[in-house]
Amino acid sequence: MKKTLHLFIFADALGWELVQHYGILKKVTPYQKKCETLFGYSATCDPTILTGTSPREHGHFSFFVKCDPERSPFKQMRWFRWIPERIGGYHKIRNRLSRYFAKSQGYTGYFQLYSVPFRFLPWLDYTEKKDIYEPGGIIGGQPSIFETWKASGKNWNRSDWRCGDAANYAEIEHLIQDGKLELAYLFTAGLDATMHRYGPWSNEAKTAFLEFERKVEALEAMASQHYDEVRIAIFSDHGMTEVTQNSDLRRRCEALPLSYGIDYTAVWDSTMARFWFNSGKAREQITQLLNEATEGSIVTEEQLQNWRCDFPDQRYGELFYLLNPGVLFVPSFLNMSHVPGMHGYSPEDKDSAASWLTNFETDQPVNRLEDIFAVMEAASKD
Ligand SMILES: [Zn+2]
Incomplete structure (x- = not known):
C-alpha cells in the first residue's frame, strides 16, 4: 500500500507579499497563491483555519471585550490601579501576573494581559479562555479539524503552540523518521516574532525567511526517505505590514x-x-x-x-x-x-494577504482562510 504523509505547516504571518519578495519555497511548494485573510488578528484567523467557519459563526475576534464590572474576571485587578502605566506596563511584572491570573481562573487558552491599563481591566472580559486547539475550545461550539483527524483513525499529530519552533521541528522530525505519521499540523510562530521585532523588510526577517525555507526543505527531504508520497501545504493566517x-x-x-x-x-x-x-x-x-x-x-x-x-x-x-x-x-x-512590524489592517490591503503554498493541486480552490479546512478534512479521508 502506498504510504502518504500529509504535512500541513502553519506559519504565522507568512504573508503573500513576503513570499513573493523573498522568492522562497518555490522548490518544495511549486503551487503558490494568495489567500485572502480576515479582518482582525490571529485570534480571528486561527479559529477559522481550524473550523472552516467565519468569525461571525465561530465567535472569535479579539481578546478583550466590554464586561459588566460585577461579572468581570478582572474585578480583583482594581487593587493594581494605582501602579503607574510605565511600571504597570513592564513586561516581566505583567507576564508573571498573566500566568498567575490564568492559573487562578482556570484558563487553558493563550492568555496575556499585554499592556491593558490595570484601572480599565475591571470593565473588561477576556474571550479566549479555553485552548482553541482542544475539543470545546471554539466559542461557537464547532469541532476543530483535529476532532475530524482523531475520528478518522489515522495516525496524526499537532504541535503544541506553547512550545517554541525549535521544539516543534524536533518533534515532527522524530515522528517523520518513525514513519507512522499520516497527518501532521506543524505550528510555527518564529517569522511573526522576528517581523514584529525587526520589521518585514529587515535583514533579520530575510534571514528568518531563508531559514524557514531551509527547514521545510529538510523536512521534505527527510520525509521522502520514509514515505512514497509527501503532500505539503504551507499557509498563514495573515501577512505583515511595515509600521x-x-x-x-x-x-x-x-x-x-x-x-x-x-x-x-x-x-x-x-x-x-x-x-x-x-x-x-x-x-x-x-x-x-x-x-x-x-x-x-x-x-x-x-x-x-x-x-x-x-x-x-x-x-x-x-x-x-x-x-x-x-x-x-x-x-x-x-x-x-x-513596533516596526504589525498586522491587523484592512484585509483588502496587499500586505495583509495570507499565503497558500502546496506541492499538489487541490480538488477545491483555496482562496480564503475558510477554504483551508476542506483540504485538511480531505487529507484524513485519503
Ligand atoms: Zn503577530
Missing part, C-alpha cells in the same frame, strides 16, 4: 471630558479601537474625534458584513475604528512603544 507612523489617538480620546467605564468602554488593539457607549454624549464626542482623525477610518456596517465580522450581539464593539496600513496606536492595550 511607518505612530498614532496617539488613545491619548486624545482619554483627554475628552468622559470617564472610562462610566460614559464609554474602549479596547485599543494595536491597529483598531473598539467602542461601547453608555451615553449619547460619549457617542457624539468620540464619533467626532474619530471623524476628525486622519490616521484611519470608522469601519462601516457594510464592511463588517463583507468581512464576515458582523457579530449579532455587537460583542466586540458598537463602533470600530481601523488605522490605515502602516499606522500603529502608541500606546495601545497591546504595546506601549513603537
Whole structure:
C-alpha cells in the first residue's frame, strides 16, 4: 500500500507579499497563491483555519471585550490601579501576573494581559479562555479539524503552540523518521516574532525567511526517505505590514471630558479601537474625534458584513475604528512603544494577504482562510 504523509505547516504571518519578495519555497511548494485573510488578528484567523467557519459563526475576534464590572474576571485587578502605566506596563511584572491570573481562573487558552491599563481591566472580559486547539475550545461550539483527524483513525499529530519552533521541528522530525505519521499540523510562530521585532523588510526577517525555507526543505527531504508520497501545504493566517507612523489617538480620546467605564468602554488593539457607549454624549464626542482623525477610518456596517465580522450581539464593539496600513496606536492595550512590524489592517490591503503554498493541486480552490479546512478534512479521508 502506498504510504502518504500529509504535512500541513502553519506559519504565522507568512504573508503573500513576503513570499513573493523573498522568492522562497518555490522548490518544495511549486503551487503558490494568495489567500485572502480576515479582518482582525490571529485570534480571528486561527479559529477559522481550524473550523472552516467565519468569525461571525465561530465567535472569535479579539481578546478583550466590554464586561459588566460585577461579572468581570478582572474585578480583583482594581487593587493594581494605582501602579503607574510605565511600571504597570513592564513586561516581566505583567507576564508573571498573566500566568498567575490564568492559573487562578482556570484558563487553558493563550492568555496575556499585554499592556491593558490595570484601572480599565475591571470593565473588561477576556474571550479566549479555553485552548482553541482542544475539543470545546471554539466559542461557537464547532469541532476543530483535529476532532475530524482523531475520528478518522489515522495516525496524526499537532504541535503544541506553547512550545517554541525549535521544539516543534524536533518533534515532527522524530515522528517523520518513525514513519507512522499520516497527518501532521506543524505550528510555527518564529517569522511573526522576528517581523514584529525587526520589521518585514529587515535583514533579520530575510534571514528568518531563508531559514524557514531551509527547514521545510529538510523536512521534505527527510520525509521522502520514509514515505512514497509527501503532500505539503504551507499557509498563514495573515501577512505583515511595515509600521511607518505612530498614532496617539488613545491619548486624545482619554483627554475628552468622559470617564472610562462610566460614559464609554474602549479596547485599543494595536491597529483598531473598539467602542461601547453608555451615553449619547460619549457617542457624539468620540464619533467626532474619530471623524476628525486622519490616521484611519470608522469601519462601516457594510464592511463588517463583507468581512464576515458582523457579530449579532455587537460583542466586540458598537463602533470600530481601523488605522490605515502602516499606522500603529502608541500606546495601545497591546504595546506601549513603537513596533516596526504589525498586522491587523484592512484585509483588502496587499500586505495583509495570507499565503497558500502546496506541492499538489487541490480538488477545491483555496482562496480564503475558510477554504483551508476542506483540504485538511480531505487529507484524513485519503
Ligand atoms: Zn503577530
